[in-house]
Amino acid sequence: MAQALDEIKIGGLGSSRKRVEDDRFLRGKGNYTDDFKLPGMVHMEILRSPLAHARIKSIDTSKAWQIPGVHMVLTGEMAAQHNLAWMPTLSYDTQAVLATDKVRFQGQEIACVCADDPYIAKDGCEAIVVEYEPLPPIVNPWQSQAEGAPIIRDDKEGQTDNICYRWEVGDREGTERAFAQADLVSKLELHYPRSHPSPIECCGSIADYNSATAKLTVYMTTQAPHIIRAAVAIVAELPEHMIRIISPDIGGGFGNKVPVYPGYVCSILCSILLARPVKWIEDKTGNLISTHYARDIYYKGELALRKDGKILAVRFHCDSDNGAFFSDAQPTKFKIGLIHSAFAAYDIPYGYMTAQGAYTNKAPGGVAYRCSFRVTEAMFFQERAIQAAASDLGMDQAAFRRLNLVKDDQFPFRTPYGFLLDSGQFHKCLDVALNAIGYDDFLREKEAARAQGRRLGIGISTMTEPLGAGNSREYDILGIKMFDAAELRVHPSGKAILKIGSQTQGQGHETTFAQIVTHELGIPAADILVQHGDTDNTPFGMGTYASRSTPVAGAATAMVARKVRAKARKLAAHLLEVSEEDVEWELGRFHVRGAPSNGVSIQECAMAAYGNMPDGMEPGLENNAYYDPPNMTWPFAAYIVTVEVDPETGVWDVLRMVAVDDCGVRINPMIVEGQIMGGMTEAYAMANMQFITYDAEGNCVGSNYMDYLLPTAWETPGFELHEVVTPSPHHPIGAKGIGECAAVGGPAAFVNAVMNAVDDTGVRNIDMPLLPDRVWEAMKYKRDVSGAPPVKSDS
Amino acid sequence: MYPSRFHYEAPRSLDEAFGVLQAYGDEAKILAGGQSLIPLIKLRFAAPACIVDINNIPGLDFHEEDSDGSLNIGALCRHRTLERSPLLRSKYPTMSATAPLIADPMVRNRGTLVGSVCHADPQGDWASVMLAMGGEIIARRADGSERAIPVSQFVVGPFQNALAQGEIAVRARVPAARGTRTGTYLKLERRVGDFATVGLAVALEVSGGTINRAGLALTGVGPNNIQCTAAEQSLAGKSLNASTIEQAARLAAEAAQPKTDVRGSAEYKRHVVYTFVTRALSNRQASAA
Known part of the structure; x- marks a missing residue:
């Protein structure tokens, strides 16, 4: 009898096999967009507006054209001749490709120059003379709604104010009734500051229009090549089959590389006009000041509470600052993403929320930075409000959560905002976390330290989030439903190529998607090549963001492998000379029912598919599958942070950070842990240091890495990771999304810990980032510290 | 990085360097560690006509005590050297505490103390240390003559130092301690x-x-x-x-x-x-x- 295969050894489900991508990355053998050099290629640089709001009186490009080596100086006026001065956004607004009438934020694209090299192209940009008539800049939603505020989007017919959307969801009347019965109403207002996903590789593209074949090939830093192809077809009015988007190695995306940016469009137009390849590689400042930001939401909300701690209802309002163009990348039916997933983890009977978006003279957006369509914003407010409510009740933070978290026997659970939670063990996760941190001991330690003038604090964040958009009833982008596809071909020798429509940016798809096939077919992961990122050679997919790759493309992968296995079963029956019903599957092998030693391997079936198929069977061993998820996946996390705050300087240090994640079945535990650590690092960054703000003139503060702070290994705390496994009931292998949980749920844990350390001051809120001076101000004056940090000198 | 066009000179002696300075006047800029200058030219905030790279000039990468007990730090002595210096660790606690706090390891590998003081960034750490220790910058002229400028007079404003045209800051000096x-x-x-x-x-x-x-x-x-x-x-x-x-x-x-x-x-x-x-x-x- 053949030895049973060890799934871990062959790199299947649960194997922490090393990332196959890393060999090329660590050896400098990766191929990023900027690594490609095409014959005859010219380089494009963009001239950006120094002003936040100004009418363009004139643009004189004559001096730029005179510089030797300059081939093209493209302005909005020229783009307009090709109907490309403006483009549609993914939120059904419009965005300027190159400004024609006004500039609406600092850094907006005004013109671009193509030249023999980037130095000359930059010289060309400097030689362009733009005459501006400055207009008053608007840098927050309150200014935008003030009496007499200038209309930023005067390009839009019928736009008479600076509002870009209004939205509501939930049961208004039911919520009002519940509030009328409340013993206590806990209120909280706060601001989630603007931040930027800031991938280390900035955006860029090489557009290569072949004037002979009329085929357009674009190498592009995109997380979603297939949807970009559709968008380019729409924007540039080109036939979709003649567009090929190649998304090569990507140096981080974090949501920043989902949208279509003016630079991409300009490189395409310039390539068509010049009939040469045009390379555009954005610089760091260009990326930080012009591409999609995240967050920048002001919340005002309240919880209706019963004396015993039960939450009766929740209602809140969000004012989002959307910048100059409403260009969130989000499913069509939503206006502020899935922010109404807030409070999903809690059993709250009634909920109502409203939201309103403001145009301002800031960079457009906002994109979902390492989260599923603004769920970071949702969960941060949720966990800050939960902490405030527990404090208002005088209840212990953990006990209050335990009382209100959805219980195991309540699934499927419908939230007041309409989501359907399908699984979880929320209480178990919380208990594991409390146990790991030593909750009761720490509370005693905190009291003892307080008596010595030291300030310790503990913060909890518990949350579930909807990942893996999404079912076709509710989720589409540009009218295309949010499913994903996979194609699998097993070659005669039993080696396989899997092609998927998602696009890795560091998540390790080439490693983990092979593991799913290994789990289903028993082919060693090392024998499976995963391909993605080329629209000519991969099946359709909506891209990688919102933690949707494993939930959707991963499910399609399992399903296509099962289709292949079904055909292999027929081949096995043929080889074993028994009927199909008498063939049994074990990992990597079929055997005759009741005679385990009489079997054939999957590799033998593959060879038979090409050389010994039964009469009448179509040759080959391949298939494709589309997965339209019936629901999101619902991972859960319990994060607990302990801190010590220096009473004299406001500096706070993380003592411990415990993360308990339930993301269902873990495909590659090492990669899952890496995702959690990465997300938690960004959560720490947001709580501690990372933000973009604007001064009164609309100058962006945070336009380079001296001002926009990314944490380094030096200050990033260590994380203690734990797991609980509740399989997704609909996902074929029970996996849930995990790439973003820590970034989503983490920030509130850090902030709650610092707030807990100053809980004797009566301070209700310190807005992020919790820079030392803000914590010190709160302690000294016993007052809330709200809004973005000041940027102007006071003297 | 795509700076404006500039001329690059890498003299092999101080005499050669002075020759280049003479030719370009105030259009020349000295490059030692480059950790302040390169970001400026990258952002095109600075566009010197000529960059004079002094890294090939021998005899500037040192830090040592003189017979009179003063400490001299050459223009090419890197932060990293000072960070790891046994001399500083045993006798110059202020400097020894400062060096590891300068920027990050990559900057410390290239950047220099003298260059940092010359750059006169109000947020530069070394200038404060030199002020506290009563340090001086030694400026040298083409004729070989030198003058010592107390750092209190050397930093004359934000990003402005007291070097005259044609002078090169060749070392910093900290006088001997009393006690x-x-x-x-x-x-x-x-x-x-x-x-x-x-x-x-x-x-x-x-x-x-x-x-x-x-x-x-x-x-x-x-x-x-x-x-x-x-x-x-x-x-x-x-x-x-x-x-x-x-x-x-x-x-x-x-x-x-x-x-x-x-x-x-x-x-x-x-x-x-x-x-x-x-x-x-x-x-x-x-x-x-």
């Missing part, structure tokens, strides 16, 4: 590699528990690095105790000229100066006793 050196450098930064929200250099020269000379200087809380003269005078001739420490902390906080910005309010920064002076001197009190 044993104690001191430290405290730096509040938002993240490693950030400029100081508040930086404090304390350099004391002590014998028998008495302070012969006190140096206190501040980083990041004024248009330039600030020497806390009143606080220094208050400590001279005294010993450290709760009341002299409190007085020095108060005087140093008064000397600060902070502004409110993204790194914090003016009030906060002044408070941190007070806290830092208290902490630095309290720690020294312990170690000197």
Whole structure:
């Protein structure tokens, strides 16, 4: 009898096999967009507006054209001749490709120059003379709604104010009734500051229009090549089959590389006009000041509470600052993403929320930075409000959560905002976390330290989030439903190529998607090549963001492998000379029912598919599958942070950070842990240091890495990771999304810990980032510290 | 990085370097570690016609004590060398505490102390240290003559130094101590590699528990690095105790000229100066006793 295969050894489900991508990355053998050099290629640089709001009186490009080596100086006026001065956004607004009438934020694209090299192209940009008539800049939603505020989007017919959307969801009347019965109403207002996903590789593209074949090939830093192809077809009015988007190695995306940016469009137009390849590689400042930001939401909300701690209802309002163009990348039916997933983890009977978006003279957006369509914003407010409510009740933070978290026997659970939670063990996760941190001991330690003038604090964040958009009833982008596809071909020798429509940016798809096939077919992961990122050679997919790759493309992968296995079963029956019903599957092998030693391997079936198929069977061993998820996946996390705050300087240090994640079945535990650590690092960054703000003139503060702070290994705390496994009931292998949980749920844990350390001051809120001076101000004056940090000198 | 077009010269001797300086006048810019100059030309905030790379000139990469007990640091001595220097660790506690707090390891591998002082960034750490220690910059001319410029006079404004056209800063000099050196450098930064929200250099020269000379200087809380003269005078001739420490902390906080910005309010920064002076001197009190 053949030895049973060890799934871990062959790199299947649960194997922490090393990332196959890393060999090329660590050896400098990766191929990023900027690594490609095409014959005859010219380089494009963009001239950006120094002003936040100004009418363009004139643009004189004559001096730029005179510089030797300059081939093209493209302005909005020229783009307009090709109907490309403006483009549609993914939120059904419009965005300027190159400004024609006004500039609406600092850094907006005004013109671009193509030249023999980037130095000359930059010289060309400097030689362009733009005459501006400055207009008053608007840098927050309150200014935008003030009496007499200038209309930023005067390009839009019928736009008479600076509002870009209004939205509501939930049961208004039911919520009002519940509030009328409340013993206590806990209120909280706060601001989630603007931040930027800031991938280390900035955006860029090489557009290569072949004037002979009329085929357009674009190498592009995109997380979603297939949807970009559709968008380019729409924007540039080109036939979709003649567009090929190649998304090569990507140096981080974090949501920043989902949208279509003016630079991409300009490189395409310039390539068509010049009939040469045009390379555009954005610089760091260009990326930080012009591409999609995240967050920048002001919340005002309240919880209706019963004396015993039960939450009766929740209602809140969000004012989002959307910048100059409403260009969130989000499913069509939503206006502020899935922010109404807030409070999903809690059993709250009634909920109502409203939201309103403001145009301002800031960079457009906002994109979902390492989260599923603004769920970071949702969960941060949720966990800050939960902490405030527990404090208002005088209840212990953990006990209050335990009382209100959805219980195991309540699934499927419908939230007041309409989501359907399908699984979880929320209480178990919380208990594991409390146990790991030593909750009761720490509370005693905190009291003892307080008596010595030291300030310790503990913060909890518990949350579930909807990942893996999404079912076709509710989720589409540009009218295309949010499913994903996979194609699998097993070659005669039993080696396989899997092609998927998602696009890795560091998540390790080439490693983990092979593991799913290994789990289903028993082919060693090392024998499976995963391909993605080329629209000519991969099946359709909506891209990688919102933690949707494993939930959707991963499910399609399992399903296509099962289709292949079904055909292999027929081949096995043929080889074993028994009927199909008498063939049994074990990992990597079929055997005759009741005679385990009489079997054939999957590799033998593959060879038979090409050389010994039964009469009448179509040759080959391949298939494709589309997965339209019936629901999101619902991972859960319990994060607990302990801190010590220096009473004299406001500096706070993380003592411990415990993360308990339930993301269902873990495909590659090492990669899952890496995702959690990465997300938690960004959560720490947001709580501690990372933000973009604007001064009164609309100058962006945070336009380079001296001002926009990314944490380094030096200050990033260590994380203690734990797991609980509740399989997704609909996902074929029970996996849930995990790439973003820590970034989503983490920030509130850090902030709650610092707030807990100053809980004797009566301070209700310190807005992020919790820079030392803000914590010190709160302690000294016993007052809330709200809004973005000041940027102007006071003297 | 795509700077404006510039001419590049890499002289092999100081004489050659002076020749290039003569040819280009104030259009020439000296490149030592490049950690301030290169970001400026990258952003096209600076566009010198000629960059004079002095890295090939022998004899500038040193730090050593002279026979008179003064410390000399050559124009090509890197932060990294100072960070790992046994000499500094044993005898120059303020400098030894500063070096590891300069930017990040990559910057420290290339950047130089002399270049940092020449750049005269009000948020530069070394200028405060030099102020606290009574340091000088030695400027050399084409004819071989040299003049010593106290750092208090060398930094004349934000990003402005006192070098005349045609002069090269060849080394920094710290005079011999009167007694044993104690001191430290405290730096509040938002993240490693950030400029100081508040930086404090304390350099004391002590014998028998008495302070012969006190140096206190501040980083990041004024248009330039600030020497806390009143606080220094208050400590001279005294010993450290709760009341002299409190007085020095108060005087140093008064000397600060902070502004409110993204790194914090003016009030906060002044408070941190007070806290830092208290902490630095309290720690020294312990170690000197």
